[in-house]
Amino acid sequence: MRKVLRAMAKPFTDTTGTARWMLVAGIVITAIFVICAIFAPLLAPYGFAQASAEGVRFPKAGPPSGDHLFGTDRLFFDVFSRTIWGARTAIQVVLLSILICVVVGVPLGLVSGYYGGWFDRILLLVMDALFAFPSFLLAIVFSFLLTDILGGSVLAVALSLSAIYIPQYYRVVRNTTVSAKEATYVEAARAIGASDFVIMRRYLFQNVVQSVPVIGTLNAADAILTLAGLGFLGLGIQSTDAAEWGHDLNRALEDAGSGVWWTGLYPGLAIVLLVTGLTLVGEGLNETINPTLRVRRLLPVHMPAREER
Amino acid sequence: MAWPSTEPIVDIRDLSVHYGLRGGSLARLIGSDAGTVKAVDGINLTLRRGEVVGLVGESGSGKSTLGRALLGLAPATEGSIEFEGQDLADLSGRRLRALRRDIQMVFQDPSAALNPAMTVEEAVGDALRVHGMRSASERRTKVIDALERVGLSPVELFLEKYPRDLSGGQKQRVVLARAIITGPSVLVADEPISMLDMSVRAKILQLMLDLKQDLGLTYVYITHDLASAKFFCDRIAIMYLGRVVEIGPTEEIFANPRHPYTKALLRAIPDPDPGRQLPRDLPRGEVPDAASPPFGCAFHPRCNEATPICGWESRDLRALIEGHWTRRSAEEYAGERSIVGDLDHLDKPTTGATIGSAGSAETRVFLDRVRAEKPDEPIWGGIDAINDVGSGVRVQFREGVDPALRRAGEVQVACVLYPDEPTGVEAAESDRDRPPPPPEPVSAGINRRTVGLTVVGLIAALLPFVAFAGITREFVQNGVLTSYSRINVLGILGGVVAFGCGWALLTKGGGAERAPWWKAVGVVVALLGVLQFLHGSSLLVAVSPCQSERVDSTWCR
Amino acid sequence: MSIEMSNAMSLEMSREPVISARDVRVWYGTTRGAIRAVDGVSFDLAPGETLGLVGESGCGKSTLGRGLMGLLPKGAKRDGEVWFEGKDILSMRPKDSYRLRGSHLGMIFQEPLTRLNPLMRISDHFQESIKQHDPSLTKDEIKQRALDALRLMGIPPTRYRSYPHEFSGGMRQRLMIAMALVLKPSFVVADEPTTALDVLVEAQIVQILNDLRRNFNTSLLLITHNVGIVAEACDRVAVMYAGRIVEQGRVADVFENPQHPYTRELLRSTISLRTTGLNFIPGAPPDLVDPPDGCRFHPRCPEAMAVCATRNPVNIERPRGGRVECWLVGPEDEIPPGGKQRLKQEELTVADEA
């Protein structure tokens, strides 16, 4: 337990200056969205697809007011509530897709890097092909295929997002495995009689997943954008299934011409903020984990006047 | 103390470990081989219970490889290793791993030999865990016992520490604890003290002596430091480029070194005795490239006592001439250089070396001048004839002899200066008194068609992806998918072509022998083809804007 | 430069020293406080003389070498005086000390490959470093000089246009030496130049370094772990412990008759061909953030006295030349009454090794 706490505090204790501020700012921003996501039912005054309250219909595209902080849109929905519920959708999708990526990408990379040979080469080829493929197009294709099977659910979108990011996890883990397996401690493990599985599980795993948190947070930022992009194109989650910022933006497009700015501004702002927050966390983490970028805090040297010896 | 008995515990017979070298990326694609390194080349060695055998030699002499082969960590190319009558080569993976309870290893760099993510307790205990001890408390008792044995007390202070919190000596103690915890009988110590600070070396060496006495261990002590070997070992094997060149009891080796290499090593040890003079007759040069060792005796290019039959060849001629040039002035060098021309071709080892570009007579004069400068160089004795050819001369060297290990007094030496009759086991080895045979090609059977099919198939399968990149850019810029039909056609066509190539590879690829490799390539190319085909056709349905109701109409004007 | 000339120059200590360090300190800033890696070091080096610097790991040997060169990381501070050709290099402007480096002060590192640019030919390396310090030279003159230096190191002129990776380890080290010497510096620091090399190659390099003073009349500070190398290649030796030079003098003197207990123990713990039993110094060098009071060696010293734990030993003349700082040697009159009592040592275990 203490170990975990210490490991979690490490990025703070180890950094100085910009890296530290990036990390703190990023974590604060992200935490606000996570809180919104978790407590959405409590924080949002209305449901995400609620068009009336206590029998009173909401105004159509009503400007921000006391009842509707961010106004309402043309489907009579409350923009403030939809923005908060949108955080829930975004975080759900992103967490799920990262989970899938880690569960699939890390073991694949580990096994592929450790054994090498034809399995490695084939996997590498497939993953590189996926990676080289324009990611947004890939996401479009996958969400087409998957929404047919799974419907416009969170799971379907998360899966199609995972498909674009798995190659990154695979690549990073595989490459670190390839170099880590040459380390003497792996040979030493073999010398005490450890099997391949034990070596991967107990010797390599912890040493090759170091950079996964960084990729995770950076990909999360990217995933938010992709998710919004999909929603914007009218793919993925439908507005009656869940609140989704990208989708709202799409609908707000038509409003913009008629001077209704609030339907577009708030979801857009939410996207920008969350993406910025996650990117800051990712970059901050990167600087603490990557020793070549890290600047340690040094105490200044004070030399006392020379004494006679 | 377990005094060295005569009972053999490990018996190494004619052991060879060869590594295939990888060439450049092109060579790899075509599957050709860049030669082999004979890291260990026909070694016979018997370890007797309770003794300490030293393996001494410079970098690249195969010491570590031999040590690793003892644990089955380096696969034997030829020969056998028997541990207590059991041949390691006969053991399955699981049985081999179980055997590592009995043969353990200590490494040169203690910082690298410990997993940075494991505490001392986990690291030492893991040796028990992999051998099936499940109970954590039982392991803990044994770990504490082992740590105490290696002097890491108070133990509680160390159990929870990570390697980065320990000093070099302490880390090496942890490595030793991990090695002895399974109760081994043989310990291979690969330069256990050479990375440690000088004041810590004696401590670790003392610890190893104590462990040997307490646990009755047999040591293989690998080092390049003859001083510690002299103190520590009962017998010493001097190794050079994969061979044992001299082996015998420690006292005899030091009192009476026979092989010129042993003599050189002994002379080169820096000694704190201020009365000692710097040695003046050191061997020149460095350990040669193991991938193409010198002809004849591998040590001959550096040997002070080399004879005409030691295996002289073109590379020696190059070294001789270049050495000569380090002692010439710039003008002399320029003049001589224009006579002999480029020397790079001499790097290809041969016993008939052609040099000279300005005429045979001039080249002869030049060679005479080189000879006059150092007439005692043994290489001159190794030249059979110098004949005129074209604008230069051809220097014909004598066939060399590759000496086998032969008995000489109490020791065995591999040097033509000790030509005693071979006896017993060594008789078989003297068969190798021939120049090395040309390296045999390793993987034939991959023809051009196979390579061609693979390349075409892969390009066909992957090209549409590249095309996508351009189209996405267009999509992002204009918001319109205009050229979707091109992708579809490309995808479908590429898919068909790739599938065809893959199928051909699967059924006809690989030339003479159809290695599973090529089948796998075939499968992948075919699969990629299918994927591409499906992709192309599915996009036709899916992405074609306006044909699909899903896409918002604003996006396809 | 000629051999006759150098033969004429016997190594008399009376000559003007090339470099003269006075009370040099180099401290590193860390997260825990200042590491006093070098803490008051003084020595002189005569022209053509080689001074060996030995000591356990972490005693500040490399720090001293780099400190003299001005090659220190951010957060490090140095003071004291280093007199070189009538100027104090520590108080120079950075630009001047940069100019001095390379042309007058040279450095040879342990791992040559990391100091050579893999994409540059050897010829380019030479050209760059010579041009920087002597822009007036033509290309031919540069080549001439470079080839001369290479030839002295036994590297044939045919290899002048090769890349660093085409050389073997020993050749690379000789290249580094050639590059350090091509500008004929009068003072060179060599930081463990042979540690990464094979035994025979190490002996070759030691021989080359030993020949240096004859060929170049260069003064050399040779940092090494290996007291054997000091005995073979150095005129004088300085033994460093915990940031201070505790004893220095002529090699034969110091090794035959060590005055400081640390020197003696260090020599005794060295494994050589004449080793018949293993000796070692218990414990480990102290943490230089907070070194022990009094003599820094006293917690490990087998002969420590009461005075050693409280008062800094005085730096005095060794009986047979050189300097030493240890209360055993004196000065008698500064030891307080009762100060000579044996100090009760705590038992040192492996746990104290870190």
Ligand SMILES: Nc1ncnc2c1ncn2[C@@H]1O[C@H](COP(=O)(O)OP(=O)(O)OP(=O)(O)O)[C@@H](O)[C@H]1O
């Ligand atoms: N896994 C490997 N693949 C290819 N070649 C190898 C491998 N391991 C060792 N070699 C080669 O085998 C030869 C012997 O290597 P080995 O490590 O056994 O030497 P060594 O005597 O232990 O040297 P050192 O003193 O540097 O440790 C070297 O030329 C080396 O390059």
Ligand SMILES: Nc1ncnc2c1ncn2[C@@H]1O[C@H](COP(=O)(O)OP(=O)(O)OP(=O)(O)O)[C@@H](O)[C@H]1O
């Ligand atoms: N860049 C640095 N920043 C902070 N501390 C340092 C730095 N370099 C060295 N030190 C510390 O300064 C002390 C002296 O180090 P130095 O490298 O000079 O020792 P050394 O005698 O050369 O050791 P070795 O024989 O291992 O090379 C050590 O305690 C070391 O940890």
Ligand code: SF4
């Ligand atoms: S001063 Fe004292 S403690 Fe230091 S070395 Fe001399 S005797 Fe030992």
Ligand SMILES: [Mg+2]
């Ligand atoms: Mg080795």
Ligand SMILES: [Mg+2]
């Ligand atoms: Mg150092």
